[in-house]
Amino acid sequence: MATGPGLESLVDQTISVITNDGRNIVGILKGFDQATNIILDESHERVYSTKEGVQLLVLGLYIIRGDNISVIGELDEELDAHLDLSNLRAHPLKAVIH
Amino acid sequence: MLFFSYFKDLVGREVTVELKNDLAIRGTLHSVDQYLNIKLENTRVVDQDKYPHMLSVRNCFIRGSVVRYVQLPPDGVDVDLLHDATRREARGG
Numbered sequence: 001m002a003t004g005p006g007l008e009s010l011v012d013q014t015i016s017v018i019t020n021d022g023r024n025i026v027g028i029l030k031g032f033d034q035a036t037n038i039i040l041d042e043s044h045e046r047v048y049s050t051k052e053g054v055q056l057l058v059l060g061l062y063i064i065r066g067d068n069i070s071v072i073g074e075l076d077e078e079l080d081a082h083l084d085l086s087n088l089r090a091h092p093l094k095a096v097i098h
Numbered sequence: 099m100l101f102f103s104y105f106k107d108l109v110g111r112e113v114t115v116e117l118k119n120d121l122a123i124r125g126t127l128h129s130v131d132q133y134l135n136i137k138l139e140n141t142r143v144v145d146q147d148k149y150p151h152m153l154s155v156r157n158c159f160i161r162g163s164v165v166r167y168v169q170l171p172p173d174g175v176d177v178d179l180l181h182d183a184t185r186r187e188a189r190g191g
Contacts, residue, residue: 004131005159016155020164022119024151036135036161048151070117070164073141073155080154090150096118096164 007032010074015040017064018071022093024048026075027062036066046085048093053086070096100187104180105130105168114144114169115160121149123158134162 010029017025017038027043040062047055105127114124115136122145125138139157143149152158 005129005135005137006131007159010159016152018119018121018151020119046151066161067163069161070119071121071123071152071158071160073152073158076154076156079156083154088150090148093121093149093151094119098118098163 007036007038007072010072014075014077014080016073016075017069018073018093019064020068020070020096022095024093025059025062025064027059029072033066036069036072038064038066038069038072040064048088048090050089050091052089054088056085100183101134102130102132103183105134105136108170108174111171111174113138113171113174115165116167116169117160118164118166121151123152123160125158128157131162134165136160136162136165136168 013029015029024046025043026046027040029038030041031039043059043062045057045059047057109127109129111127113127114122116122121143123138123141123143125141128137128139130136137159141156141158143152
């Protein structure tokens with residue numbers, strides 16, 4: 001399955017992870033395996049709410065178990081720099097229901 | 099392996115993937131693997147006002163286990179081909 005959607009191309013890049021419980025964690029991808037377990041460095045969580053802008057929680061070095069991952073997005077640094085997070089309001093994402 | 103092969107034939111086409119958290123992501127199918135993990139390019143979330151969580155993401159990897167639906171292009175199914183492949187699979191070959 002050499003042509004599959006591996007995460008090799010994302011290593012050492014900033015990625016945005018959406019977890020099954022609806023959290024959004026942004027960090028630098030340092031490692032991954034077959035089960036989509038990932039290691040994130042310099043990570044932070046972006047907490048969405050309708051009452052105030054997006055809050056950033058510093059997490060540091062993190063391992064996320066693959067079972068708990070929904071989406072891994074390649075963060076476009078330029079697009080991200082133009083986001084006004086402090087004024088962005090939204091409901092938190094829903095949890096995954098299997 | 100049937101669906102794996104089927105999705106491989108759809109690479110390069112525009113699809114919408116609806117997830118089990120109600121998020122729907124549209125993009126060009128880049129690749130798929132044995133777990134039906136999906137990689138999309140030029141992605142946009144279908145309802146960006148409601149879901150601004152991926153505004154700065156243009157390429158993404160979606161874990162196969164959280165996919166609820168994949169909406170295909172209207173001409174993305176060759177029914178005869180799929181019938182044949184299904185029968186072959188059912189025969190165990």
